[in-house]
Amino acid sequence: MLPVGYYLGLSAVLFTLGTVGVLIRRNSIIIFMSIELMLNSANLAFVAFARYYQALDGQMFVFFVMTVAAAEVAVGLALIVAIFRTRQSINVDDLNVLKG
Amino acid sequence: MTGQLILFIILALVAVASALGMLFSRSAVYSALFLIINFAVVAVFYLLLNAPFIAISQVSVYAGAIMVLFLFVIMLLGAVQLRSEHTLTWQQPLAIGLGLILMAEVVYLLATQAGLSANTSAVPEGFGSPQAVGLTLYTSYLLPFEVTSILLLVAIVGAIVLTHQVKKKE
Numbered sequence: 001m002l003p004v005g006y007y008l009g010l011s012a013v014l015f016t017l018g019t020v021g022v023l024i025r026r027n028s029i030i031i032f033m034s035i036e037l038m039l040n041s042a043n044l045a046f047v048a049f050a051r052y053y054q055a056l057d058g059q060m061f062v063f064f065v066m067t068v069a070a071a072e073v074a075v076g077l078a079l080i081v082a083i084f085r086t087r088q089s090i091n092v093d094d095l096n097v098l099k100g
Numbered sequence: 101m102t103g104q105l106i107l108f109i110i111l112a113l114v115a116v117a118s119a120l121g122m123l124f125s126r127s128a129v130y131s132a133l134f135l136i137i138n139f140a141v142v143a144v145f146y147l148l149l150n151a152p153f154i155a156i157s158q159v160s161v162y163a164g165a166i167m168v169l170f171l172f173v174i175m176l177l178g179a180v181q182l183r184s185e186h187t188l189t190w191q192q193p194l195a196i197g198l199g200l201i202l203m204a205e206v207v208y209l210l211a212t213q214a215g216l217s218a219n220t221s222a223v224p225e226g227f228g229s230p231q232a233v234g235l236t237l238y239t240s241y242l243l244p245f246e247v248t249s250i251l252l253l254v255a256i257v258g259a260i261v262l263t264h265q266v267k268k269k270e
Contacts, residue, residue, distance in 0.1 A: 002108055005210050007145070010112045012206035014138075016199050017119040023195030029128050029174060033135050036166065037119055040142055043158075051149040051223070056236045059228060060244075062154050063237065066161050067248045071255035073166050077173045078262035084177055085265075 007048035014041035028080055028090045032073070039069050104148070115141040128174045132167055139163040151228040 014037060021034030043062045050058025084090050118141065121134035139162045146155035226232050237245055 001149070002104055005213075006108060006112075007149070008210055009207065010115065010145075012210070013116055013203060014119055016203040016206070017116070017123060019202060020195055020199035021123045023199070024192045025123070027128055029170065029177075030122070030131050033122060033131055033170065036135065036162075037122065037138065040139065040162070043154075044142055044145060047146050047149045047151050047154060050151065050228075054223060054227065056228070056232060057240075059151050059154050059233060060236055060241050062151075063157065063233070064241075064244060064248060066157060067251065070161060070166060071251050073169055074255045074259045075262070077169060078259040081173060081176065082262050090177060 001051060004048050004052040008045055011041045011045040011048070014038075014044070026091050026093055028083075028092050028095075029077075031092065032076055032080070036069060036073070039065055108148070111141050111144055115145075129171065132170045132174060135170075136163050136167050139167070149228075150223050153228060153230045153233045 018034045018036075018038035018041065021037065022031050025031055025034065043065055046058040046062050046065070050056060050062075080090055083095065087094060089095070115138055118134045118137040122131045122138065125131050125134060139158060143155045143158040143163070146152075146158060
């Protein structure tokens with residue numbers, strides 16, 4: 001196995017790219033995808049540590065993160081569709097009032 | 101060892117390139133396709149790290165179910181192309197600068213943390229196999245597993261409630 005630092009470095013780079021994506025994009029769907037990228041990079045770090053310490057608990061966490069991500073995507077995309085219906089836009093700059 | 105290193109570098113380059121492609125492509129559909137490439141590459145990393153069950157789940161749940169849902173919503177909203185001008189012009193360079201600072205911090209931490217070297221000891225037989233994962237899941241992690249089912253139920257109900265359109269009464 002390669003040093004676990006390699007995987008952690010890659011995970012950090014992917015997480016940073018996800019953060020930058022959330023900050024620079026205005027399309028709420030792409031912001032959502034960037035969040036998925038960040039979750040995925042955290043999963044990579046979990047699996048790398050599971051291999052390093054030879055404990056399955058890290059892989060269990062990945063399993064639960066995947067479930068949470070699936071639930072989050074279902075609810076989040078439903079929210080985006082509902083917002084699109086009322087505001088006719090998914091640009092986060094247009095979403096500046098809480099009133100529906 | 102060197103073969104694994106070459107494979108790692110190539111896959112890491114593909115992963116970073118596809119993440120960058122997702123960030124900077126104009127169309128949301130292209131972004132979703134780039135993200136699928138990224139998820140597939142991460143699944144190969146899981147295989148390298150002796151986690152075959154997680155790798156298959158990654159492909160079927162992430163690259164399969166979640167990204168199909170994304171593509172479905174993108175198509176539903178008519179593949180909208182947003183105007184590119186920003187209301188805050190200074191925000192984009194600031195965000196990229198802050199991202200670079202974050203990355204530099206993490207790389208500094210990783211470089212100074214000694215002791216995280218290669219673990220050369222062989223993995224136990226069947227590590228990360230569906231059997232081992234299932235055994236751990238249904239013994240040590242039984243309660244979180246059951247809580248997960250409630251979470252999924254809440255997600256189903258939430259998605260239906262949010263997208264349900266109340267017919268207007270005249």
